[in-house]
Amino acid sequence: MTRLQGTEIVTAAQMRAIESAAMGSGAVSGLQLMTRAGAEVVGQIRLRWPRPGRVAVLCGPGANGGDGFVIARLLAGVGWRVRVLAADPITKRR
Known part of the structure; x- marks a missing residue:
């Protein structure tokens, strides 16, 4: 792990393992992890832009795309005008 301004930075492989x-331990579900990550991103967005505006969220396939959908939902919930652009057909998603 690397430290940046007192924060531990992990590689993508390390994060996947974590x-x-x-x-695997049952401590948290994938959806809970996505929701936590999305909430943190939205918190940072709201610190930078306190007033709701317009945003486009680009969502790729896989878990990162899932994070994007969570972010879009949370931003819409606090008044942002959100447009989601999915890289693959929405019908392929669970």
């Missing part, structure tokens, strides 16, 4: 261990 998330896998957390989900």
